Amino acid sequence: MTPFVRCEKLSKWYGGVLALKDVTVEFGRGAEIVGLVGDNGAGKSTLIKILSGAHPADQGRILVDGREVRIRSPRDSMNAGIETIYQYTAMVPAMSIARNIFIGREITRGPRIAGCGFLDRTAxxxxxxxxxxxxxxxxxxxxxxxxxxxGGERQGVAIARAIHFRSKMLVLDEPTNHLSVKETNKVLEFVVQLREQGISSIFISHNLHHVYPISDRIVVMARGEKIADVERAQTSVDALTRMIV
Ligand SMILES: Nc1ncnc2c1ncn2[C@@H]1O[C@H](COP(=O)(O)OP(=O)(O)O)[C@@H](O)[C@H]1O
Ligand SMILES: [Mg+2]
Structure with missing residues (x-):
């Protein structure tokens, strides 16, 4: 089966720092939740920034549905069906919930002049x-x-956006930081519900107790490399902890 996303030999330098080293990894083998874990500085966010169009890779390629794509902007990533939720940057705080859901994909009405129309706020x-x-x-x-x-409600708005625009995969980078236990559980539940609707997720967290129960597969990174890629049933929180520390 063709995975939704395949990253092939991705590398990324930040100045003299090799943040990502030859990483080959697949996400979305069917509707699945992949837990992406590793110590601080392991390269998790770097990998996700490449997938979400925030930074280009220096080497390697990305395939979506088996075809090579060039992801050069967040828009390219969204058009490929990937919706990324960062802790702080997924939303424009001063704008309404409705505007945040439709950001960049607004509904307009009336005559379109030079490609622009009036925003249809009611719709x-x-x-x-x-x-x-x-x-x-x-x-x-x-x-x-x-x-x-x-914080939990904001994650909910971002998830609603992913469902509405029929994203194929949701990427959550440390979504449970600074959330209460109740809000954390809600986000975990959302991710599981999305899988039931056929939407895959990449769930990044340094808290194995959040990731492990909901993941189908766990990918472990260390010092910019992928060091493990295992089905959840083949591992345990203890075994993962030993790999990370
Ligand atoms: N914008 C940046 N400029 C310079 N170095 C960076 C930048 N972003 C990340 N790094 C470095 O790249 C490495 C991987 O970081 P990151 O991908 O954020 O790790 P993680 O998300 O797993 O904690 C770290 O050594 C980090 O210091
Ligand atoms: Mg990070």
Whole structure:
């Protein structure tokens, strides 16, 4: 079976630091959750930044559905069906929930002049409410600025966005940092629900107790290299901890 994403021999330098070294890894073998783990500085975020179009790789290639793609911007990544949720940058805090869901993909109405039309706020508000209800988020109004939401609610908005735009894969880089236990559990539940809807995830966390229970497969990185790639059933939290430290 062709995996949704295949990274082949990706390398990345930051000045003199080799942050990623010849990494070959697949994600989305069917609808699956891959836990990406490793100590601080292991290269997890670097790999994800390449996939999400934040930074180019220096070497290697990326295949989506078996075909080589060039990911040079976040838009290229989204167009390929990859939705990335960072801890802080997924949202524009001062803008409404509805605008954040449709950011870069706004619905317009009326005559289009030079490719632009009037924003259809009513339609975006209605769809935003429907999308949020799907992730069991019932917020006061789609016009609420995102800065008034809790961390867990913001993750919910980003997940609603991924579902609405039929992303194939969601990438979450340390999504549970700074979240309460309750909010963390909610994010973990969302990711499992997405898998039931056929959406794969890459879930990065330094907390093995968050990643292990929900993952189908675990990829371990250390010093820029992939050092293990195992089915969850073939490993344990203890064995993973020994690899990481
Ligand atoms: N923008 C950057 N500039 C310079 N070095 C960086 C930058 N981003 C990451 N690095 C370095 O690359 C290595 C991998 O970092 P990173 O991918 O963030 O690791 P992780 O997410 O696993 O903690 C580290 O040595 C880190 O210091
Ligand atoms: Mg990181």
């Amino acid at each position: 975006m508000g209605r769809i935003a409410v429907e999308a949020l209800a799907k992730v069991e988020l019932h917020l006061r109004s789609p016009e609420t600025p995102v800065q008034e939401l809790s």
